[in-house]
Each structure stands twice: as C-alpha cells, then as structure tokens.
Amino acid sequence: MVTRRRFRSVQGISGGRKKLWYSIAMATMNKISVREEVARVKQEFEQLCSAGKVTPEVKIVMNSLLVVVELILSIFLEKKTRKNSQ
Numbered sequence: 001m002v003t004r005r006r007f008r009s010v011q012g013i014s015g016g017r018k019k020l021w022y023s024i025a026m027a028t029m030n031k032i033s034v035r036e037e038v039a040r041v042k043q044e045f046e047q048l049c050s051a052g053k054v055t056p057e058v059k060i061v062m063n064s065l066l067v068v069v070e071l072i073l074s075i076f077l078e079k080k081t082r083k084n085s086q
Contacts, residue, residue: 031077038073042066 045062048054054062 034077035073038066038069 045054045066049059
C-alpha cells in the first residue's frame, strides 16, 4: 500500500518555493499494540532472568531502561493533559 505524502511549501530566502522535509499528516500508532509490545519484551526479559541467562548488571540496566520506556509511554500516550494537579 502506497501512501501519499503532502509537503508544505514555504517561501524561501531567495524567493523560490521549497518543500519542507516533514509531512503535514502526523503518523499515527496503535497505543494498545505499543503497550502490548513493551509488556511482551518485559515478560521475555523476565523469563531470561529466571533462566539465569542474564548477568545482574544487565538485569539492573534493562529494568531501569524498561522503567524509563514505561514512563515515556505513560506521558505521551495519555489521553488528556491536565494543566494543574487539582
């Protein structure tokens, strides 16, 4: 399937029109599939840890990385952002 990209044209410094590198239409992704993929990776990593195939240092680094990824997902895939904490 081929998707068409529309490029926004702007007036350049020299007076000519040029196409910008970004597309007007934003890319969309399925939020559920992203979260499921992160959960799958986390589960596979836990299986490797329980089988003893991961060193303690790698385990700490990967667990920290997974926490950061989950934090990023919770921020960017949130449905609405509140301006205050009330």
